[in-house]
Amino acid sequence: MDINIGTLVGQMIAMLVFVWFCMKVVWPPILNAIEERQTEIADGLAAAERGQQSLGKAQVEAGEIVDDARRQATGILDQAHTRASEIVADGKADGVRERERQLAVATAEIEQEANRAREELRGQVSAIAVASAEKILQREIDSSAHEDILSKLAAEL
Numbered sequence: 001m002d003i004n005i006g007t008l009v010g011q012m013i014a015m016l017v018f019v020w021f022c023m024k025v026v027w028p029p030i031l032n033a034i035e036e037r038q039t040e041i042a043d044g045l046a047a048a049e050r051g052q053q054s055l056g057k058a059q060v061e062a063g064e065i066v067d068d069a070r071r072q073a074t075g076i077l078d079q080a081h082t083r084a085s086e087i088v089a090d091g092k093a094d095g096v097r098e099r100e101r102q103l104a105v106a107t108a109e110i111e112q113e114a115n116r117a118r119e120e121l122r123g124q125v126s127a128i129a130v131a132s133a134e135k136i137l138q139r140e141i142d143s144s145a146h147e148d149i150l151s152k153l154a155a156e157l
Contacts, residue, residue, distance in 0.1 A: 135149055 132149055132152075
């Protein structure tokens with residue numbers, strides 16, 4: 001094949017037709033596809049940026065919620081400790097009142113027993129005195145006998 005002006009002009013015309021055809025038919029869909037892809041990538045990057053910002057905000061809000069929950073938990077624990085202290089104090093006060101009541105009851109019972117014992121002792125002493133007086137009166141009046149009876153009486157008391 002011989003290269004001459006005719007073939008060279010024919011190849012140039014074919015090349016120009018091919019370039020013109022590519023510019024009119026092939027190139028616009030490729031550019032549209034590239035532009036759409038660039039738009040999608042830009043939208044994806046913007047969405048990722050918004051997602052990062054939302055994540056940052058969510059983390060801040062989560063931290064605030066956790067801090068608030070900790071404060072509430074601390075408050076609840078403080079209230080529980082205060083209530084427990086009140087219950088213990090009430091229990092101690094109730095125990096002291098019950099002890100004082102039982103002590104008063106026991107003291108009253110002891111006094112009653114002491115009074116009963118005194119009354120019983122008075123009755124026994126008076127019975128012994130009457131019995132001794134009867135014995136003294138039944139015997140003759142004798143000082144040694146009186147001494148003997150009084151010593152027995154003293155021993156019985």
